[in-house]
Each structure stands twice: as structure tokens, then as C-alpha cells.
Amino acid sequence: MTTSSPEHIRTGAATAPDRTPAPKPRRSPAFALTAGLLAALLVCCLLSAGLGAYSIPLGDVLGSVQHRLGLGGAALDRVGESVLWNVRLPRVVLALLVGASLGCAGALMQGVFGNPLAEPGVIGISSGAAVGAVASIALGLSFFGNWTVTVCAFAAGLVTVLLVYALSRSGGRTEVVTLILTGIAVNAFAGALIGLFIFFADNAQVSQITFWQLGSLAQATWPKVLAVLPCAVLGLLVAPFHARKLDLLALGERPARHLGVDVERLRIVLVLVVALLTAAAVAVAGIISFVGLLVPHLLRMANGPGHRFLIPGSALGGALVLVVGDLAARTVADPAELPLGVLTALFGSPFFFWLLRRTRRKQGGWA
């Protein structure tokens, strides 16, 4: 840069571009990471299906799954079969769906805002979706049957994303401070609305809301899995197709447009996807924060910021974190059960704090 040792001073004006071959891209660890995540996910799912108050040995879990798939194996006794298929497995599947949705939503949100601190929980999207869910419980709505809570969470979540987006951007960029402060305001307002609904709810509804709000997968059933499946799967399928464009968006809005990205359309699609994913997670599991912050961040440190790996990778990582987190939540304080949201916040908040400090140091203050 400013070195002036003689060998750095090149004389002669001509600098014809020499035809050196393109620098070979480093072999990225993406493949190894994906394989590792998948393997860990499989192992943790099996563990989670077997461990708990009623313990089922790993071999029996595999046997029962094989049996149901018609690949040999053997069914368990009546209790074991019921615990595995009606309690454990819906819970594991729900943890997978919710975790994948949260991880993916975090990665997308950070890409859209161009800000590594954006996360549905931190900036208030989860709370917004929660308002919709609480409202549907408190008002006893059931116009979409099983899907009512999810639909309400989606609608409220969508409104919140749009609101946060409109409030926190100025001049085509999102400043960290503006984003976090907007999150505080939105969280406060959503909290007030939730309080208002609780005030008008009856006792049964209040306990239902309170428990749900802490963030838990304890009441997992197959119908609940079905209730969020469409939202989660749709969001997870659409997201990876926008990875390249998100890479370009990192340059800023105008440069992305100069490279042929229809920025307005990209933004609308991704905001919809984020709302879908957040709604899927919030509708069944309440507010589980920081998963969408932590997972994409760790993956970015491991494999760089390219979204082609980051988006599916964050879905896998989020699923892994939630399966492990849920397993811990229901086994560490056995026989009692910790709320999952409490557990993730316990580990996520210090991480968020560290991230804030680091960002601040890099920028030299908040300005």
C-alpha cells in the first residue's frame, strides 16, 4: 500500500494486462460442512427420538422406523410405539421444521438488510408474528381450522417485516443503530398488544398463551406439524433460488441493479419468504430468538459469506441447533422441562452482545 522499498517501485508506464490464469478459487469447506451437518442432524434426531423419561434404545428406534416403512425391523410394545410415534417423532420433526425456518429466515434477513445483525427475533418480526398468533388464540378464531394460528402469525409477521423495513432504511442502507432501535420499538409495541390480548383473554387462554410465549415444542402433535409444514416447506424451497442475487445485493442496491438484479422484486419475494418462515416457527413454538443470528454467523465464519451455501446451510444448522436444544430442554432438568426459547436466549444473548461489541469496534463507534 504505502511501502516504498525499491522492488515495489515499478518503472515504465506500460502495464499491458498480462494474461495470467484466473486465480483458482480455494476449495471451499462447503461440502465437508454440509456432510457434517447432515450426519450430526441424523445422529441427533435418532438420539432425541430415543432419550427422555421413557427411554428407547437406539436399535429399537431404528427397528420401529424400518417396520413402519415396511423394510423389516420390528414394532415396539404398545407404550413404546405410542411414545415414539405420537410424542417423540412429531416433536423431532417440529424441531427440524422450526429450526430450519429460523436459521434460513435469519440468513435471508441479513442478506436483504445487508446487515449481519438482522434477525427475526432481534428486530421484532417474531414478536409481530406472535401478536397475530396470540390474537387468534385470545379471540378464539378458527376460520382456517388447524391453520388459523399459522395464518394469523403470517399476516401479522408480514405487516411487521414491511414496517421494520420501511422504518429502518434510509438512503438505500440500513444502519445498525436504526435497525436495533426499530427492533426495540417494534418489540415494545408488540409486547403491549400481546399484553392487551392477554388482559381480555380468559384463564384457560392465558395459560395457553403464556406457555406458548416462552417458546416450547412440548405440545408437538402431528396436526401441529401439518399446520406449519406448508409455510416452512414453501419458504425453504423458494429461498435457495435467490442466493446469487443476495450475493450481488451485498454490493448495495444500485450496484446490484447495475448487474441486472430486479431489486424491488427480489426484496418483495424475500420479505414474503421471511414472513412465511417466521410465521411457521412462531405459530407452533412461540418466540425462539437468536437461532437465526447465531447459525448464519458461525457458518459465515466457517465458509465465507456466499449465500449459495449459507442459505441451505443455515437451514440445516438451525434444524440441528433446535433438535439439540429441544433435547437439552427436556432432559437437563428432568422430569421438569425448560422452555426452549429460554434456553436459546440464555446462550444466544451473550453471543449477540459479543457480536454487537465486535461490530462497534470495527466501525469505530456508532456514529
Add this chain to the structure above:
Amino acid sequence: MRALKNPFRVRGRLLPAPVAPGSPVAEARGLRVRLGQRPVLDSIDLTARAGEVLALVGPNGAGKSTLLAALAADLPAEHGEVRIDGRPVTDWSAAELALRRAVLPQSAALSFPFPVADVVRMGRAPWAGTERADEDDPAVASAMAATEVTEFAERPFSALSGGERARVALARVLAQRAGLLLLDEPTAALDLRHQELVLRICRERAAAGDAVVVVLHDLGLAAAYADRAAVLHDGRIAVAGPPAGVFTGELLGAVYRQPVEVFPHPRTGAPLVVPTRDA
């Protein structure tokens, strides 16, 4: 499969055809642009031709960057129109425009710490799915070599100095290989050697048949490297033409509100512009 398709259309995009030297690539006609309530440009008539370096000069706030943004189709025209490749910019899709013009913004920012090689490769995004995607590797390599950024290809963009970032951003723009280059103050963050390097690159690209429009503050650079210069003053083009004819002490003194002396370089004859100073 590919050979069966219409060669000029890929996924609904019209690919650019070769342009003859001297023919207009970008044109502004009677252009008026308003930012908020303030009219920033008015009655602009300007043509950027293939094979030519056109410098936009003028004092701060004269509208140079706004004019560049309007030519890039970033800002809508309130009156008049901007044409690229013979069609109004509003008729092109974002993807089609990206095949025709590359834009270097005044400041290069990046939200996430991509490595330099990846940033330069982003310039190839518009060509994905076209036949010219085969050029990706050589385009990236030669753009990085030309801007002298090859040695830090693997470093994250965020770890670079301001001048290095500016060169990486330029490499990305060159890798795009568009027929129209719009560069907003490409030399602002650069040292003497790299300022010259950048303008030599502009000349090379013009010689290869591209149209280059470059916003410059250094009138000496503009005089030495541009085929034509347009002097902007209060949102209008005060005068446009070859620098030797346009850069007169009288005009520049009035536009910049600073008396200047203009005299020919003893060897090359290019006009040198120096502020009038007491001895």
C-alpha cells in the same frame, strides 16, 4: 440445445450486438432531472460514442454524478430521455441493461466480507446463461491483472485500504465487459501511479471499441486522456468538445469561480490547468 435457440435472445434477454466505432452508445436528449424539489440537471444534450473517452468535469454540485446516474438509468428523467444502444432506457429490463453498461459508484461498499476474487466475479453475473459466460474466467483474470489487484485475490474486501477497494470495484466493472463504462470519480481514492493506470485502462477500453464516460476532478487528467470533455455548470453543460478547445482560462475561471492559467504542456501540447497563485 443452445444452438437451436435464437442466438440474440437468451431467457428473454436481448443480447447486445457489436457497435461500430463512433456510433452513439448512450445519448441524453433535452434531459431534465429533479432530486426532491431541486432541479439538478436541465437541458442536457450529450452523446457517448463507441471508441471514445468522454470526461465530465465541473465544480462540486454541478450535477456530474447526477448526469452519470441518469445515463446509468438510476434516475428517472423528468423531461427528455436517455437512450442506450438506441432504445430509451425505460424500455430495457434491468438484466438487459446490465449487458450494455457497467457503472463504477463513487464509493465501494460491501455488506459482507467476500474475498476480492468473488467480488470481481460478481461483475460476470449478467452473462450467466449466455454464450459469453465462457469468458468468465479470462474476463475476471484480465480485469484483476489490469487493475493490479491479483496479488490480494484471496483477501476479504473489508481488509483492504480505500485505494485497494476502489481498484477492486473497478476490476468488477471491467469484468462485466459492457459496451458502455460509466465511472464516477474512479481516481478519487488513488495515488498518482494508479490514477494514471486507471485512465490508461479507460483509453484501452475505448481503443477496444467501448464508450467510456468518466467523472473527473483533475482537469489535467481529463485534458491528457479524454477525447472530449463536457464542462458542467449549475446543472447544464457549459461547453463540450475536445479538451484543447474547451479548457480555456476564461471559461474555467468563470465556472469554478477561481482564476486559472491554461498553457500547453511543453512536450505533449495537452492543456495544463493551474490555479492562478501569487508568486
